[in-house]
Amino acid sequence: MAVASDKTTWTIALVGNPNTGKSTLFGALSGLAQQVGNYPGVTVEKKTGEVVHHGRRWSLVDLPGTYSLAPRSPDEMVTVDVLLGRRADVPPPDVILCVAAAGNLDRNLYLASQVMELGRPVVVALTMNDLAEAEGTHVDVAALSRRLGVPVVPVQAQRREGLEALKDAVERAGAGEPPAIEGLFPDPFRAEVDRLAEELDGRLGVNLTGAHSPRYLAERLVLDAGSYVEEALGLPEDERRELRESVQAARGRLAEAGCRVPEIETTSRYAWVADTLDGVVAHGKAEARFADRLDAVLTHPTWGSLILALVLLLTFNAVFSWATVPMDWIDAGIGAVGGAIEGAMAEGPIRSLLVDGIVGGIGAVVIFLPQILILIGILAVLEECGYLARAAYLMDRIMVHVGLSGKSFIPLLSSFACAIPGVMATRVIEDRRDRLTTILIAPLMSCSARLPVYVLMIGAFIPKRSYLGGWVQLQGLTMVGMYLVGVVVAAAVALVLKRTFLRSATPIFLMEMPAYQWPSPITVARRMIDRGWDFLYNAGTIIFAVSIVMWGLLYYPRLSADDLAPLLGRQEQAEGALEAARESADEARVAEAEAAVAAAEARIDGAQQRQSLLGRMGRFIEPAVRPLGWDWRIGSAAIASFPAREVVVATLGVIFDVGEEVTEGEGEQRLTQALQGATWPDTGKPLFTIPVALSIMVFFALCAQCVSTLAVIWRETGSWTWPALSFAYMTILAYVGAFLTYQVGTWIGS
């Protein structure tokens, strides 16, 4: 293996406990030159950046935060793999930069002691020294560095202090020798590891890459219950079995000698940590700290819960009210682009594909970006300043009743904006069954794409009644009710799942309450950019493809010339009337004639719609949706929105003959009127009644009408089982829910 200093590009791995300011340091070191992706084959975020120091280019790899190198979660497995140089996509690190928070050195040095055994040069970055000092904890940096035998550099990444010194230390360490950490484990343990290392050496021979010593591998073989080291060795099956027997025998002998595995690791390392820190860290007498007083309120069962409710209320308010302005811009922009294409091209399938399929499809994705960015930004700020952990703590009391822990709260919260970031946020949940349960119920949270349906239906059919002197409105209550439907059903589903095939005991809740601090704007901005891009890319590609397919289903087959002739005749008639009206210069008449022309055009669209494949499907399924109170038109709109529910309002607009421009002021009113005026052709009774409107809303609240979410579930779980299950159970629930809503509603109304 080449000596590190000879290589042109060094790889620097950044490793540390969660909540140590590791990401902030990573951001400060690599600036904007960052790349975020996934490690192939696993859903662990891969963050790499670039640092140029004294003309040298370093590739900086930010590893997921971990408490230990004994891997249990996929995140930890990736960390270990990268540090051992076992991943093909990341070169073995030349220097390991271990981030440690000054306020909690005990636990941070536990990880550092494991890192120092890897046989690579190590530099310790000491973060949050200011917070520790404020709490009366003083760290003697020089003494700590001497004890550890590796450079320790205090940094304040947000203020960019200590970064140059840190880079200098990395440069020197990379050219020097790796640290040697001796005497950490008791003698019987070391004897066993030596014996096993010898056996390994014999077995592996030339096989051993030399990247790490057989001693280290032997140590992990003895300590870790999992078989990952065994797999990593790549031995033939019979040798593996022999090795396993040797390991078992070694563990047995160790247990007799009073060194029980795995307890021996924590006991020995924490003893080493205590020795190392003796006289290095001074704890002053801390008075009642500001953070303590803050916690006394924020984690209080009553006051804390009230504040959490307020924070959530303000967050949702911000998501829905701040986003309207940029959403209008995007809508107008999409409309303008579509209009420009429409003006520049002759009517035909290609123009229609471009305007309705492609531009409309992109618009359907981009329109939700402001809400998602705002929610992610707020969540990032709350997380960075330490509040989200307190919220998860408070919510644990509630989550425990459905068999989940407080850790499921944040993913579910994100899902109110969009289930895609919500599903991705479940990565913090270690327990697999809990994570799956959370993934399965996350799409039941009413995401922002359901909002347009609620707004349309409530505006058109729920009476404007108010109670308690105008403080409570029936329309508002209905809206809250729709959000509650999702939450209540999600709770019930979680209960059922946790009692049936995702059965497991309620997991323990163990969550660090990080120190309160000001959020770093760079970290927040990066999170927004990364997640926003993730959404655009994942959702974008799928919704885009689906929009094109849906366009095809609505566009073909075209009306025959015979069917079209009378409709065109009426359109010409209306256009003639308009011209006559213009000549007469009577404004009222002009407006009336313009409306007639628009109606004639809409009627052609509507006829085409009925004739299209989608319209035929709607009529085909009409018997199935009659019990929900729906006719074929509502059925078609529901089918069209299966790939992406946000298209439903536009589809309703086309089907009910008011044209597609229904998302803005006047168009929306026209759609409202068209829906209110729609009747059953056989009886002439109004199609939409309050029970029908409610049944549609409940259906949309519960149904899995989002291909992107299903795709993300597939990616995150690595199996088609879970997206298939999500789709099946949600669709059934939606149907049953809509059925009950309509039937009970009709029964009450009659």
Next chain:
Amino acid sequence: MKAQALAVQGEETGEMVPLSGLRVGQTASVGEVLGNLELVHRLREMGFYQGARVKMIRRGSPCIIGLAGQRLGFRGDDLARILVRVPAMAS
């Protein structure tokens, strides 16, 4: 030898009680952690090793524990139970 240093801390202390039995502000040293092996090991890695000093910050389920400069939200239940030694002359 170092492990012994920690054990001595444990010896001077009195009876074992569940962590949840501590009063707010009371400190104790971790005695045993019982339950599922993997969870027990994780708790030990987080700093609940034998002899570690813990302080009850907020009681209840989950509770908040002070442990070597960190605060942890913790609800153990049957899966993992932390027993602590309270000094006989508890303040």
